[in-house]
Each structure stands twice: as structure tokens, then as C-alpha cells.
Amino acid sequence: MSRSHTDVTDQVENPACPVSEVLDRVAGKWAIGILVAAAKGPVRFSELERTIDGISRRMLTLNLRKLEREGLLTRTVYPTVPPKVEYACTEMALELYETLLSLVDWATRHSGDIARAHAVYDTAHTVAPAP
Amino acid sequence: MSRSHTDVTDQVENPACPVSEVLDRVAGKWAIGILVAAAKGPVRFSELERTIDGISRRMLTLNLRKLEREGLLTRTVYPTVPPKVEYACTEMALELYETLLSLVDWATRHSGDIARAHAVYDTAHTVAPAP
DNA sequence: CCGTATCCATCTCGATACTG
DNA sequence: CAGTATCGAGATGGATACGG
Numbered sequence: 001m002s003r004s005h006t007d008v009t010d011q012v013e014n015p016a017c018p019v020s021e022v023l024d025r026v027a028g029k030w031a032i033g034i035l036v037a038a039a040k041g042p043v044r045f046s047e048l049e050r051t052i053d054g055i056s057r058r059m060l061t062l063n064l065r066k067l068e069r070e071g072l073l074t075r076t077v078y079p080t081v082p083p084k085v086e087y088a089c090t091e092m093a094l095e096l097y098e099t100l101l102s103l104v105d106w107a108t109r110h111s112g113d114i115a116r117a118h119a120v121y122d123t124a125h126t127v128a129p130a131p
Numbered sequence: 132m133s134r135s136h137t138d139v140t141d142q143v144e145n146p147a148c149p150v151s152e153v154l155d156r157v158a159g160k161w162a163i164g165i166l167v168a169a170a171k172g173p174v175r176f177s178e179l180e181r182t183i184d185g186i187s188r189r190m191l192t193l194n195l196r197k198l199e200r201e202g203l204l205t206r207t208v209y210p211t212v213p214p215k216v217e218y219a220c221t222e223m224a225l226e227l228y229e230t231l232l233s234l235v236d237w238a239t240r241h242s243g244d245i246a247r248a249h250a251v252y253d254t255a256h257t258v259a260p261a262p
Numbered sequence: 263c264c265g266t267a268t269c270c271a272t273c274t275c276g277a278t279a280c281t282g
Numbered sequence: 283c284a285g286t287a288t289c290g291a292g293a294t295g296g297a298t299a300c301g302g
Contacts, residue, residue, distance in 0.1 A: 018238030019163055019231055027158030029295085032150055045264055056296055061265060071241075071248025082263040083302085092241050099237050100150055106230050107149030110202075110223050117202025160275090176284055187276050192285065213283045214282085 022096075025070050030055050030063045032100070035089065038073060039097050042086040072096065153227075156201050161186055161194045163231070166220065169204060170228050173217040203227065 026032055033052050037043055043051070049060055064087060067073040072093040078084040089097070107114075157163055164183050168174055174182070180191055195218060198204040203224040209215040220228070238245075 017163075018242060019235050020160070022234055022238040023154060023158045023163070027154045029151070032148075032154070049264095057265075058267095058297085059295065062295090069249060069252040071245055071252075077264095080263095083265090085264065092244055095241075096237055099233050102230050102233055103153055104150050106227055107153040110226075111149065113223055114202055118200060121200040121202075180284095188285075189277085189287095190275065193275090208284095214285090216284060 025066070025072070026096070026100075028063060030059055031067060034060075034063055034067060034087075035072065035093060035097060035100075038087050038089045039094060042076070042088040045085050045087070048087070067093075156197070156203070157227070157231075159194060161190055162198060165191075165194055165198060165218075166203065166224060166228060169218050169220045170225060173207070173219040176216050176218070179218070198224075 026035065030052060033055075034048060037048055037051050045060070045064075048064075049055065049057065052060065064073065064075070068075050068087075072090055073087050074090060076086045076088070078086070157166065161183060164186075165179060168179055168182050176191070176195075179195075180186065180188065183191065186194075195204065195206070199206050199218075203221055204218050205221055207217045207219070209217070
């Protein structure tokens, strides 16, 4: 093999970069919350609306459509009255979810360092240098 | 232990969610590109400006400051003339980079499925239903 | 119940110009 | 070389109201 799996540079630089694309998919304020909520089993629209807390109807719909389009969620309509719609993670999404866990792990392990970095940076940049 | 490491739900729902935070850090259009460019060794400002291709001076600066504040990059000024500034990944950032690789892997493995999902969704939603 | 449509405030980002 | 300052276009997201 001529290229190691760490040679990702060219992919990041070009527009089809898979990392950036996947991050753009789930980076929004709500996408992950939705994914997580749906990871445990099918959820209804109104359930999500209550669970996510703070999300507007519009944003919920937009994110659901987006995730559905990406193939991360399936949408199932039950033609009952009143209507019932369930959203469920696809296999792909559950795999992604597992991968996301390693990010959680990283973030957890380094939360201290990050907080420290913030403090250091802020004190170094916001306190006016003494005259 | 009372909670498995997969019980991330409550974290996603609350504002201090580590996943969302870490994604917000690197999800921008440029952050990953910068991180990748710096992963191979210290880089100068103008080097990044040329490498990243398409980034404006302003955005480069903003992202560099942000990443520096997060503790992902270090900034070293050499008081020469002309000035020289080098940016380098921290240990933390290199670790994050490795983690990101698993996302690349996921994206690569499923790029076909995603493209298919797009196609399916689009044909189902953009072609007007025949009357 | 499950959305879509509309309006508006806010934020983001690129272009451009100027400085130590 | 390595930034900062300012401005305006466009994207983003919340509130609200209405439709299937």
C-alpha cells in the first residue's frame, strides 16, 4: 500500500473531504441531540420536541429532514388519527453514534486541560497590560 | 458502576455537553484543515494562508485564535525581522486528530450509502408527483 | 399531531484597506 | 510578515401563525 490511513491531508483540503462533510452533518446545535434521542429506539415528533428542550418546531423539522436525507434517520408515518410519525436511527447512524463516543471520551479526558487553556488565554488577552 | 459509558443522553441534553462542544470547536469550515496542516509540524501564518486555499486572512486569524484558546494550537512568535510566527498542534490536538480519523473511516465506509440516501430522498421529494 | 410559511433579529464570513 | 478594522451580503435560527 502506498498511503497510510493517516494521510488525510489532501482529503481535508479538497471540497469532498469526508471529515468536514460528516461534521457538517452533525455539528449543528441540535443534530446530535436528535440522534442520541433516537438511538434508543423510535421516537415521535412531539416526543423529540419535548425531549430536546429549547428547540423550535422549525428547527426540529429542518434537522429531521436533513438527517433523513443523509440516511441517518428513517421516517415512518402511521396513517392513524391523530397522525403519528416515528423517527428511528439507521444502522449507519448507530455506528456513527459509537464513533462519536470516542469524541466524548476525548472531551472528557481533556475537559480540564481545555478549561485551563481558556483561563490562560483569557487572562493573557483580556486583562490590560499594566502601563 | 451505575452508568455505562454509553449513557450520554443527559450530557447531550444539557448545555455543557462535551460532544457538541468539541464539535463546535472543529466543525467550522476551516478548523480541521488548519489542524491537519499543523499536525505534521509547526507552520507559519503565510504557509497556512497558502495551504488552506480559499481562506481569508480574517478567517484564518479567527480560527487560529479560537484553536489557540481551546488549547489545540500553540503560537510562537520569533522576534525577528520580518516577524515570524509558528503554530503547532498540542498533544491534545494530535490525540483529537487520531480520534477524527475514526470519523473519516466511518465517512469513507458509508459514503456510498450516503450518496444513495441523498439520491433516494431527492427523487422522492423534488420530482412532482404525477397527477 | 405533525408539520409548513412568513417575518425578522442575529450572526457569520468574505472583501477590502490599513498597521507594527 | 502577520496581523487588525470596518463594512455589507447572506446564512441562520427563533417566534408566530396557519394548514393537512
